Amino acid sequence: MTAVSPNSPQHKKAKALKPGSRRPAKELCSECGLCDTYYVHYVKEACAFINQQIPELEEQAHGRSRDLERDDDLYFGVHNTMMAARKTQPIEGAQWTGIVSSIAIEMLNRGLVEGVVCVQNTESDRFQPMPVIARTPEDILAARVNKPTLSPNLSVLEQIEQSGMKRLLVIGVGCQIQALRAVQAQLGLEKLYVLGTPCVDNVTRAGLQTFLDTTSRSPETVVYYEFMQDFRVHFKHEDGSTETVPFFGLKTNQLKNVFAPSCMSCFDYVNSLADLVVGYMGAPFGWQWLVVRNETGQEMLDLVQDQLETQPVMSQGDRHNAVQQSIPAYDKGVTLPMWAAKLMGVVIEKIGPKGLEYARFSIDSHFTRNYLYVKRNYPNKLAQHIPEFAKRIVGQYNLPK
Numbered sequence: 001m002t003a004v005s006p007n008s009p010q011h012k013k014a015k016a017l018k019p020g021s022r023r024p025a026k027e028l029c030s031e032c033g034l035c036d037t038y039y040v041h042y043v044k045e046a047c048a049f050i051n052q053q054i055p056e057l058e059e060q061a062h063g064r065s066r067d068l069e070r071d072d073d074l075y076f077g078v079h080n081t082m083m084a085a086r087k088t089q090p091i092e093g094a095q096w097t098g099i100v101s102s103i104a105i106e107m108l109n110r111g112l113v114e115g116v117v118c119v120q121n122t123e124s125d126r127f128q129p130m131p132v133i134a135r136t137p138e139d140i141l142a143a144r145v146n147k148p149t150l151s152p153n154l155s156v157l158e159q160i161e162q163s164g165m166k167r168l169l170v171i172g173v174g175c176q177i178q179a180l181r182a183v184q185a186q187l188g189l190e191k192l193y194v195l196g197t198p199c200v201d202n203v204t205r206a207g208l209q210t211f212l213d214t215t216s217r218s219p220e221t222v223v224y225y226e227f228m229q230d231f232r233v234h235f236k237h238e239d240g241s242t243e244t245v246p247f248f249g250l251k252t253n254q255l256k257n258v259f260a261p262s263c264m265s266c267f268d269y270v271n272s273l274a275d276l277v278v279g280y281m282g283a284p285f286g287w288q289w290l291v292v293r294n295e296t297g298q299e300m301l302d303l304v305q306d307q308l309e310t311q312p313v314m315s316q317g318d319r320h321n322a323v324q325q326s327i328p329a330y331d332k333g334v335t336l337p338m339w340a341a342k343l344m345g346v347v348i349e350k351i352g353p354k355g356l357e358y359a360r361f362s363i364d365s366h367f368t369r370n371y372l373y374v375k376r377n378y379p380n381k382l383a384q385h386i387p388e389f390a391k392r393i394v395g396q397y398n399l400p401k
């Protein structure tokens with residue numbers, strides 16, 4: 001991209017867009033936060049929904065773009081290693097076992113970075129995201145657990161420049177990281193570390209309420225939820241109780257429009273541009289899934305190796321039939337009665353895809369759904385917006401017109 005130095009007149013003149021005003025990506029905006037800062041003047045090149053440039057940015061971040069002939073690269077992006085891991089002493093209240101928070105804390109404690117971009121919640125609402133630059137382990141711990149809503153993590157970019165920080169860790173999801181990589185050279189940093197999580201089916205705060213209201217038995221007491229590898233949504237409530245709802249029993253007809261249009265048109269589920277990705281979907285139930293994309297990612301992982309137990313990734317089953325059969329259901333928003341959904345959940349859990357095959361199942365299902373969404377709603381964007389790797393993945397299936 002055209003280099004404009006942080007001190008150039010063009011940069012100084014640029015102004016953040018007003019809160020609530022229409023963003024350049026219009027309804028596809030994922031509220032990544034870039035436009036809340038004067039970095040908005042890079043938006044046409046940097047925005048993940050205006051200018052898809054994953055292969056170019058992979059090259060910039062990892063020294064090469066993914067090899068489309070290698071199945072693991074095609075699906076999971078550029079990487080040196082993958083593994084399943086969990087903390088031997090999990091962090092209480094973390095989303096999984098707290099590997100993300102632990103890495104961030106080690107990086108601060110060892111002086112590798114001066115600050116960490118992460119997202120806490122507001123005092124009045126546990127799910128309302130509040131991006132911060134954490135400077136202490138306590139600040140990082142206060143950001144643990146997912147805020148399962150669109151979060152303007154990049155809204156702190158101006159503060160980074162003003163603080164004079166030179167070494168920074170950013171934690172974020174794919175669309176935030178794509179915009180960050182695009183403006184990375186303009187931030188005046190000596191070293192940027194990027195710790196990513198996978199992300200899919202995100203929602204606005206209002207959308208989250210609809211999801212909770214239609215899915216949980218007690219929406220107001222939910223403190224945490226996750227779509228897990230056992231094909232169930234797991235909710236945790238304030239009193240410590242757990243509630244599970246099978247995927248196939250979700251009220252898809254009422255949830256059809258709940259996911260943000262940005263997430264319905266996203267093909268960066270696996271956070272291709274982070275140095276290290278920490279998720280769960282390629283790991284056995286109860287474990288986290290780690291994808292080390294480059295040497296910087298390995299350096300970050302090495303900091304917490306002694307806090308982890310690990311095992312190699314595994315893959316079992318064949319997803320193709322399940323994906324093909326779920327395409328019309330996704331498309332029409334069909335909901336099974338709860339007894340049938342439970343039964344289907346049990347059968348799928350017993351014989352269904354596991355480990356990396358589960359991750360491929362989830363990627364295939366979302367990419368086919370999102371491909372149809374873009375084709376129907378933004379046909380002019382189809383060619384540029386959908387990366388080649390996603391076109392190949394979708395190309396394995398018969399799609400309805």
Ligand code: FAD
Pocket residue numbers: 091093094095096097098099100101102117118119120129143144145146147148149150151153171172173197198199200202226278279280281282288289
């Ligand atoms: P913790 O130590 O609890 O730390 C969580 C970190 O997430 C915090 O540092 C916080 O800053 C950051 N964070 C919280 N909310 C947001 C947000 N809205 N945007 C950006 N950063 C945020 N993994 C999968 O394998 N498959 C998925 O489909 C998937 N979907 C996800 C959707 C969202 C919106 C998010 C935020 C994460 C998703 N993940 C997914 C990742 C997974 O849920 C865990 O976050 C990850 O495994 C880290 O767990 P942990 O216990 O190490 O994290």
Ligand code: SF4
Pocket residue numbers: 023024025026028029030031032033034035036043046047048049050175179
């Ligand atoms: Fe701006 Fe980010 Fe929205 Fe794109 S997604 S329009 S960069 S705030």
